[in-house]
Amino acid sequence: MYPLDIFNKLKQTPSMQIYLPIAEVSVNAFLLLGLGGLVGVLSGMFGVGGGFLMTPLLFFIGIPPAVAVATEANQIVASSFSGVLAHLKRKTVDIKMGLVLQVGGLAGATLGIQLFNFLKAAGQVDLLVKLSYVVFLGIVGGLMFAESLRALLKSRGGNPVPTRRKHNWVHNLPFKMKFRTSGLYISAIPPLLVGVLVGVLAAIMGVGGGFIMVPAMIYILGMPTKVVVGTSLFQIILTTAYTTMMHATTNYTVDVALAVLLLVGGVIGAQIGTRIGVKMNAEQLRVLLAMMVLAVCIKLGLDLLIQPSELYELGAGGH
């Protein structure tokens, strides 16, 4: 348990402590910088915002959940922006596709927030959030892991990697648009629907939605992996900026001091991650992302199945 010892020491060392004005807790500044950096690297490498990793980590160090979710959105804006700039330089962002996804995404987010509030009134929103995490992470991670492992093994075996089937049902729909960067000529309907789906999930689960968006772009839209990461980051910026503003104006739960500490680490991490990602081959990248998604899924699944040590929990009163 050596790493955990360091973690606990850091938590207690008084000289590096900082009091967060909105979260109203005192935390270690270097711990936050480190967490931000770690998640930033993953963000740049895989094109995921990292919210699905960072939010549980923030709960773990004692940040109130409402503040963690809202502040995380703000931090993702920074790391995604940093990552997108690096991708723009390499021309690996399909801006047109990003905008189409965005239109669907904002509609979906608005719908998702309505659904979230409806379920909150019904009293089971926590369970819904956790279950949707387990289900979606499980499906996405499992499919991606199996597919990319197969591709990886085939390329190791000396056979040429088979190109993915470029023509599926997606290509038989009307309203065709040309997406030059992705090298696609497909209907605008599938990207819009993907955007709506991700938007709904993002609002319910409190994340940017990159971990669903990335596989959806690869497997449903058939976009090349290199373009997917930059485009996903581009789309995430606007979604999380929207979420940040919603939280800041309705719940007052964005902690700018916490966000600054996380994003200083995050933006640097994103730059490093982008450079690592470009050097790795697409199959390796997908196997790694799949493994990470599955790990989070298993962790959350076990939390639901194993009896917790504390059966009771405290929440804000006055419902």
Place this chain on the structure above:
Amino acid sequence: MTRLLTLFGFIAALTLPARAQTEEIVAGLSQNVVSITATFVGSEILIFGAIKREAPAPDSELGVAVVVEGPSHPITVRRKARRMGIWVNTDAVEVQRAPSFYAISTSGPFEDLVNESVDRAMHISIPESIRIFSSEEVEDPDSFAEALIRIRKKAGLYKIDEGNVTVTDDTLFDTRIELPANLTEGTYQTRIFLTRGGEIVANYTTDIDVAKVGLERWLYNLAHEQALIYGLMSLAIAIAAGWGASAFFRMVLRS
């Protein structure tokens, strides 16, 4: 301060007839104001005082209990149970009033100092500081109160420290109460009880003000009063930081 003392002397005279008023508490705190700054890591308050007598001290054992209580908020306590193989929140109890912080320091075992009926009347012990709504849906509301205390004790927000009050020559007393870093803003009521044979013979009340100052205050106010500007500022910082890191890395890699 003296006006407060007279007031409490007066109340004590009304509520505790005859043998009261022979002893009186004179007390002070090392600080009445706790300022939360960016580097706030908690604070320790020294509470000290003396017992003023007009007659010789009675024979019975003297006890001192000091209680510091943070602002109260309503809380929902939820309990998980297994449903179809997974652990979900099932029962919930609304706690009408639970202090955000509650620390008791005593000169000896709590049961010896304060008897049960006095505790109930004056709300001194930790369980007495919590008020639960009568809940018709849950069979065992008490176990929810116990859970609330257990969780808060674990977080260092509720504590009882028996024997932490030092009494010298039956006259002088002092104790230290540690305030943790995760303090809520507000007025922290400090009560000192002087007891003999389980009954309260004198008490004293004062307040500690806990408030954010400086940058912490400014950000908190901005977030609540100018939420739109605050949100836009947060986004601007995020975008600037993202761009800054990108530009910085390009520069470093080129050279």
